[in-house]
Amino acid sequence: MFPDDFLAGVRAALPSLLGLVPFGLVAGIAAVDAGLSPLQAVGLSAVVFAGASQLAAVDLLSQDASLAVVVVTAIVINLRMAMYSASIAPYFQSLRRRWSMVCSYLLTDVSYALSITEFGEESGTDRRWYYLGVGGAIWTVWQLTTVAGVLLGTGLPESWGVGFAVPLVFLSLLVSDVSDRPRLVAALVGGSVAVVGAAWPLNLGLVGGALAGVVAGVVADGRDR
Amino acid sequence: MTTTYGPLAIWAVVLVVGVATFAIRYSFVYLFGRIDGVPPRLEEALRFVPAAVLAALVAPAIVDPGPTLTATVLDDRFLAGVVAAVVAWYTENMFATIAIGLLALWAVGAVV
Numbered sequence: 104m105f106p107d108d109f110l111a112g113v114r115a116a117l118p119s120l121l122g123l124v125p126f127g128l129v130a131g132i133a134a135v136d137a138g139l140s141p142l143q144a145v146g147l148s149a150v151v152f153a154g155a156s157q158l159a160a161v162d163l164l165s166q167d168a169s170l171a172v173v174v175v176t177a178i179v180i181n182l183r184m185a186m187y188s189a190s191i192a193p194y195f196q197s198l199r200r201r202w203s204m205v206c207s208y209l210l211t212d213v214s215y216a217l218s219i220t221e222f223g224e225e226s227g228t229d230r231r232w233y234y235l236g237v238g239g240a241i242w243t244v245w246q247l248t249t250v251a252g253v254l255l256g257t258g259l260p261e262s263w264g265v266g267f268a269v270p271l272v273f274l275s276l277l278v279s280d281v282s283d284r285p286r287l288v289a290a291l292v293g294g295s296v297a298v299v300g301a302a303w304p305l306n307l308g309l310v311g312g313a314l315a316g317v318v319a320g321v322v323a324d325g326r327d328r
Numbered sequence: 329m330t331t332t333y334g335p336l337a338i339w340a341v342v343l344v345v346g347v348a349t350f351a352i353r354y355s356f357v358y359l360f361g362r363i364d365g366v367p368p369r370l371e372e373a374l375r376f377v378p379a380a381v382l383a384a385l386v387a388p389a390i391v392d393p394g395p396t397l398t399a400t401v402l403d404d405r406f407l408a409g410v411v412a413a414v415v416a417w418y419t420e421n422m423f424a425t426i427a428i429g430l431l432a433l434w435a436v437g438a439v440v
């Protein structure tokens with residue numbers, strides 16, 4: 104029922120799907136923990152479909168941060184996808200607008216990384232089907248694990264400290280992103296400013312930390328060259 | 329903690345973040361042929377956004393500056409965070425990081 108290249112995309116995504124399961128579970132659990140209704144929690148995964156930004160939004164909502172801070176933080180986390188969009192755009196040009204929009208919606212760290220590698224090889228793969236296989240598999244697992252997390256989350260006692268899973272997810276993503284010295288500098292400066300500014304109003308510690316971290320990363324990168 | 333925002337505010341967040349995220353994903357696909365891509369200086373800055381933002385989200389959750397350095401370090405969340413960071417570094421496995429991090433939090437909580 105599915106073309107071979109679609110299935111090839113699903114197979115390519117399999118190893119990463121395993122890593123997605125705990126992430127999706129935490130996204131669901133954290134959302135209901137923060138006071139979102141099950142429908143809102145699932146709606147967040149369906150509409151936004153970007154884990155780190157979802158968790159950040161939910162985390163900030165639970166702290167009653169201002170809505171502007173919630174929205175801006177989530178969007179800033181997703182800005183990196185502009186790079187993916189630019190890089191993958193040439194391969195979406197032959198698609199009808201409707202399909203290029205579907206493929207854009209499915210653009211994630213993993214679907215980008217897997218597809219751009221495959222697209223670079225002139226292997227005769229039907230790129231659209233391959234991409235939809237990768238993206239569709241990730242999307243399906245993300246939605247299902249969110250639902251499972253929502254169901255689990257409503258039953259977990261707060262005293263178990265499962266809320267700590269949220270920073271642990273961020274920590275895991277952070278460690279895998281810090282692959283060179285400038286990124287390490289960005290993380291150290293961003294984290295330090297955020298700790299110092301933890302009590303500042305309007306979550307300025309988070310905003311200031313993020314900004315200071317980016318600037319520090321750019322400066323460190325300039326020195327390394 | 330639980331949010332005090334009502335359904336309208338939460339749905340507004342879902343919608344605004346969702347639309348903005350789609351706009352980011354679709355941006356250069358839509359603009360292809362009209363502009364060359366991300367300007368190099370912006371791309372340079374964007375590379376550091378994940379590390380900076382993730383660190384700014386994580387650090388306050390595991391580092392709670394106490395009156396002394398010892399008090400800051402001998403904190404259950406800090407110790408659990410260090411254990412989890414080591415696990416994340418060596419295994420690159422999110423499940424292991426979460427599981428061992430939570431176990432460490434419980435274990436340290438029972439001791440400290």
